[in-house]
Amino acid sequence: MQHAKNAGVQRLAESIGKRWKSILVISVLGAVVGVAGSTLVPKRWPARVLVQVGQTENGTPLVDPAGLVERIKFPSFATQVITSMGLPGDDEDPRVKLFKKTLWANVPRGGSLIEIHVNGYSPQEAKNNAIAALALIQKDHEALLAPAIDRKQKLLTQYEQQLKEHLDQRSAILSRLQSKSGADNSHGSQDIVFSILIQSDGFETRALTEQIARLRDQLDTTRMFNTKAVAPVYVRDRPDSLSAGACSVFGLLAGLAVSLAWLLIKDASLRMSFYGAVVGRTGRTGRAIG
Structure with a gap:
């Protein structure tokens, strides 16, 4: 089981590495949205x-x-x-x-x-x-x-x-x-x-x-x-709201999470790699998948 998890983690890292551009673009967009949101929300x-x-x-x-x-x-x-x-x-x-x-x-x-x-x-x-x-x-x-x-x-x-x-x-x-x-x-x-x-x-x-x-x-x-x-x-000297920097970090993390979730839903092979990395999923024959 542990060997299956290690292999799954390796395949997951390789799958993410192949799609790093998509993940980066979505994450950056999330950061931009976070900064824009900080300017649109009225400060209190x-x-x-x-x-x-x-x-x-x-x-x-x-x-x-x-x-x-x-x-x-x-x-x-x-x-x-x-x-x-x-x-x-x-x-x-x-x-x-x-x-x-x-x-x-x-x-x-x-x-x-x-x-x-x-x-x-x-x-x-x-x-x-x-x-x-x-x-x-x-x-x-x-x-x-x-x-x-x-x-x-x-x-x-x-x-x-x-x-x-x-x-x-x-x-x-x-x-x-x-x-x-x-x-x-x-x-x-x-x-x-x-x-x-x-x-x-x-x-x-x-x-x-x-x-x-x-x-x-x-x-x-x-x-x-x-x-x-x-x-x-x-x-107070400062408003009771998040700064643009904090909003950009939250947006970046949210974009990263959304990009990974989107790729897991869209890409079956990435999804199987994720399952293998997390739980070491095995097939009906008892062997680790992949």
Whole structure:
């Protein structure tokens, strides 16, 4: 059997050697087709943006990050983004098809951030797609955050106004007392009145000041903010597709495979040599064929 296989391999090599021109031509044509295909297939650039979910003043996220990821994956979200970009709603537009096909999101392992992925037919288009997806999220989350910010901002303004009025009133009272005591030369009674006024007034002033400080701390942008990108949108320098060189290699290999298959089908003697080389096929008499 082993001798039959060795003989078959030799005959197969001789058969291929006689037909090397045909094999070479078909292989080269395959490489040319591969290069041509690489230029015809539109290149796609992947974009990524890392997003931090907005939070309230106590550090609670506006929405659950995992829930936001599922929302981004849901088909209606892509449709909303496409509408916001002014693109047609049907899938006939290649930009729309690519957006719906490649839009994705995930929570990186061990983190609380969200990573949004989407492709475009140019680096700028990919970047715009990612920005549009984030903008829609920010718009929705702004609607959740705005009432709390407005409420605290109004309360802060109210306390600041009360403190100003309180301090102005105290200054006016002290000014009148100083004028009156200066005319009466009653410094002893003036000191007593001042002491009582300052002591009773200090409690209200301190309370208002603490309320204002607490509200300003809650409204600080490091504690209460909308969903935002942690870093600028990242777009790869190269498209997410095979280069012309890689396509030519694949085309060459495909052409080689096609040429060999074609010759095996067309040429009976080559086919028998192949069978002998692979399995050492024997005839009915038990002798190796060929």
